Amino acid sequence: xxxxxxxxxxxxxxxxxxxxxxxxxxxxxxxxxxxxxxxxxxxxxxxxxxxxxxxxxxxxxxxxxxxxxxxxxxxxxxxxxxxxxxxxxxxxxxxxxxxxxxxxxxxxxxxxxxxxxxxxxxxxxxxxxxxxxxxxxxxxxxxxxxxxxxxxxxxxxxxxxxxxxxxxxxxxxxxxxxxxxx
Numbered sequence: 214x215x216x217x218x219x220x221x222x223x224x225x226x227x228x229x230x231x232x233x234x235x236x237x238x239x240x241x242x243x244x245x246x247x248x249x250x251x252x253x254x255x256x257x258x259x260x261x262x263x264x265x266x267x268x269x270x271x272x273x274x275x276x277x278x279x280x281x282x283x284x285x286x287x288x289x290x291x292x293x294x295x296x297x298x299x300x301x302x303x304x305x306x307x308x309x310x311x312x313x314x315x316x317x318x319x320x321x322x323x324x325x326x327x328x329x330x331x332x333x334x335x336x337x338x339x340x341x342x343x344x345x346x347x348x349x350x351x352x353x354x355x356x357x358x359x360x361x362x363x364x365x366x367x368x369x370x371x372x373x374x375x376x377x378x379x380x381x382x383x384x385x386x387x388x389x390x391x392x393x394x395x
Contacts, residue, residue, distance in 0.1 A: 226299050228268075230312040231259045232284055232292045233319050235269060240281040263288065296320060300329050303336045307378055310337075318389055330386035337379035344372035 231245070239245045245256040260282050263269040268288035272281040284292070296316040304310050310333045317326040351365040 225295065226302075226304075226309055226312045226316070227259060228263060229292055229295050229299070229316055231256060231263060232268060232288050233296075233316055235260075235282050236284045236289070236292065237319060240283065241279060243279075292320075297325070300325055300332075303332065305336060305340050305375070310382070314385075314389075323390070326389060327386060330382060330389070334379045334382050334386075337375050337382065341372050341375035341379065344368050344375060348372055 231251075234245060234249050234251075239248050242253040242257045242260060245251045245260075246253050260269060260271075264271040264282065268285060268291055269282045270285050272283075274280055296313075299313045299316065302309075302313070304313070313329060314326060314333070317329055348365055348368040351361060351368055
């Protein structure tokens, strides 16, 4: 468990996310790109680090120097013990939110998935309300098209983005609830 406390949260959720994808059949950086939409530049260093840490095993290079990865027993244990701690986090980064949702969903934890989605929706709605309040305070200063006007534009846009993300996350939650875990 020291591993989880010593690494930044985004690294933890990305590592566990990659472990879950490898466990579910994405054995190469190319498969992570084509099946899960993760760039090779993002996945390759994580795969290498996880292999170095003994959480994945790496095949010998094959045709076209293709290397495949498989999750180890240690990797399975890390995945099973680590994902639940992410449920207590309150990220506003959409990628982090979606990785945590995927982990809970892929591991067959429907209740945990639903609870995390509800929590993430609340977090995004609260962040949106905070940005709207900041934008309201900045609006008076924005009448002059100086630097404060740009800050007002950016704050208003951020509030709208967070609100839209929370609405879409609610809809994703409804859709996930209707699906079966494969």
